[in-house]
Amino acid sequence: MVGVILLNKPYGVLSQFTDERQGEPRPTLADFVDAPGYYPAGRLDFDSEGLMVLTNDGRLQARIASPRYKLKKTYLVQVEGEPMDESLRMLRQGVRLKDGETLPATVERIADPMLWPRNPPIRVRKSIPDSWLCLSIQEGRNRQVRRMTAAVGHPTLRLVRWAVGDWTLDGLPPGVWRAA
Template identity: 55%
Template sequence: MNPKPQRNNQPTKVVLFNKPFNTLCQFTGEPGDSVLADYIPIKQVYAAGRLDKDSEGLLLLTNNGKLQHKITDPRHKQQKIYWVQVENIPSDQAIEQLCSGVQLKDGMTQPASVSRISEPDVWPRNPPVRERQNIPTCWLEIKLTEGKNRQVRRMTAAVGHPTLRLIRAQIGQWSLGDLKPGEYKLV
């Protein structure tokens, strides 16, 4: 992607950031909050979309408002890929329900691609996920093109499998790659 000049003649910047658990998707917060400014020294870039404080993984930042809109507006169908650790082992019926769409309080979700996966080769979470000895867990890969508030967590809960850990691995053409939590890369 060639950088396009902005009105202020600045080239387009795209920052890939591996957002750690318990970090806000903003540059300022209350005293003691972990925020983007703690990790990213690049000025005049803004998050294109959000990840909840308790979610991890790929966050895109840019200084290009049109690109930011293209990334976040559901009409542009930017696919997002999540790796999700859920409680218990979802049945084929639960997977099919996630794929077909789940009724949430704010409406039906669009169809998604959902599959069981092996545990991804990712960093340990700090603090660790609370797991119970007698309840197994399972990893899913969920591909969406919409982005309702806390959608993945609400979808898995709606089919009886609460999310324990959520990592966004990809947005459109951009992927997490080998970025460690708190690392960023200007592309």
């Protein structure tokens, strides 16, 4: 039977079950999920938070993780500054990165989503405002959302993956998982 687990990965947790790095161990998925036979379908950076989908089915894992299936992933992104229409237009058309042009993103300005506090908090500069975007992509390049917002002049301060396809974080606190 195909099983799916949704986890709200906290900031500063590896999106794998073991830490191969020598030295002080870092938190991993094993600190939050005790479900033998389940594996992450895709990754989420150490310094990003939010939805991770885990499954016990290799085919489903490949469909979710592979960019070839173009599964939409939606992020709540706190950025430095207040993006003007031109910056949003650039994101919507696709942004040139060092590894090539991205596919167009869906993006809109949103009010502060009033998420859980992050530990540690983001850096705040009194002279530079910040704002929130809801941004969806269908690729999954390394640190893609962060690189896209930086390319249009608005570095990412906080990145929370809210949805993968139809699965969302709705009602799921950090560090908690549920069967989907």
